[in-house]
Amino acid sequence: MSARALLLLLLASWALSEAGEAHNAQKEVDTAEEMAVFKDFMVTFNRSYGSDKELQQRFEIFQQNLARARHLQATDQGTAQYGVTEFSDFTEEEFLGLQRSPKTMPSQTLPRVFNERLQKTCDWRKLGVANNVKHQGLNCRSCWAFAAASNIDSLWAIAGYPRNVSVQELIDCDTCASRDGCNGAWVWDAFMTVLQRGGLSSANDYPYKGKKGTCKKRKGDAVAWIHDFAMLEKNETAMAEYVAFKGPITVTINKTLLQNYKHGIAKPPASQCSSVSEDHTVLLVGYGVLRYKRIPYWILQNSWGPTWGEMGYFRMHRGSNTCGIAKYPVTAILDIATDARCPQ
Incomplete structure (x- = not known):
């Protein structure tokens, strides 16, 4: 060399x-x-x-x-910001928990019967509906019960009778008695419980404990009830119509990206948030369009407290079945006439 x-x-x-x-x-x-x-x-x-x-x-x-x-x-193809959240020291397995497919599903699917033109935006929070963000805690997978209770509360508020029904009653008195509701369930399980019990107590009379307890006898009459529940068409336009003309609904999504979500409109690629692994139920309270970027979005209420996300809410892209949002659109049905319309 x-x-x-x-x-x-x-x-x-x-x-x-x-x-x-x-x-x-x-x-x-x-x-x-x-x-x-x-x-x-x-x-x-x-x-x-x-x-x-x-x-x-x-x-x-x-x-x-x-x-x-x-x-x-x-x-991300939207405007979402990701970073440190309450769940940043959780492993992916701890955050996601056990996922399971539903054993039974609502047999009734509501047809699209709305003849009015769909408004461009809708936000039921502006009418004082669905403004009570709650926290399910870190040790109880009770999102299904919170979403169902918020759905019922919202429909009663739209009818002019604000309510705050018991989430704990849904967990304790779940019709599937062999299951611990803090290990997860489906929102239609909650609606079946409400129908079989003839309604729900108030949250004050039956407060949330964050763990399953013994089903208690109701103090007095139920403060709210439902007449039925149903699955909507698995179509985001049909979902928007129902939300605009009837009120908030529940949806079950893949919550993977929510572990790091801070704010903004989430639009992850499918590889980052599968549309076939739904494991978290939330309340869909409205929709809109981000004007300067023309991004359509959903407005959703979570059950992780008002300090998470956008004061307890988050937004996801509308029109692309983001994280499986259109797979299980389910709502309680309350047969009380109302002329209320979703504020734009």
Whole structure:
């Protein structure tokens, strides 16, 4: 080997060594910055861990979720922002929980019978409907009961009789007695319970505990009831018509992206949010269009408290079956005449 070749080889080795040291140094800086963010997260969400080992494990999970949030941010086709949330130290398995397919489904599908022109926007919150965002807690998968209760409350409020029905009664008195409602269920299970019990108590008389208890005898008369429930057409135009002319409905979606969702209109690619793995039920309260980008969206109420997302709500792209939103559109039916229309 010539002296020149030897010199070039030594210079190349030195450059690689310098690059490696720079990469390691940057990695240490990134880790230190992420640890600072993690400590802020622990304070914000009142987290503490039983040992240094568990703290390190949760920090590594936190780092993985930050990386996932950055990937979602890079691939989202809407306006959504992703980042640190209450669930940033959860593994994907802890957040998603067990998924299962429904054993029974509503047999009735409501036909489209609306002859009026569909309004461009709709937001029932402007009429004081569905404004009470609640928190199901971190240890009870009761989204199905919260969505059903909010659906019923909304329909009664539209009729002019505001209600706040008991979520806990749905969990304790679920018609499938062998199941723990904190392990998940389907929204039509809740509606079947309401029909069989002849209504629900108020949340004040039967408060939420965040765990399954013994079904209690009602104090006095039911404060709200329903006459039936039904599946809507699995079509987003039909869903918008029903929401505009009748009121909020429940939908069941794949909640994967909600772990890192902050705000904005979520429109992930199908690879990031499958439309065939629905596992979280929420209340659909309206729809709109982001004018400057002409992005149509749904407005949805979650049950993770008012500090999550957009004051307890979130928006998803409308018209592309985002995260399977059109698969299970279900609503309670209340036969009380009303002239109310969804505010634009």
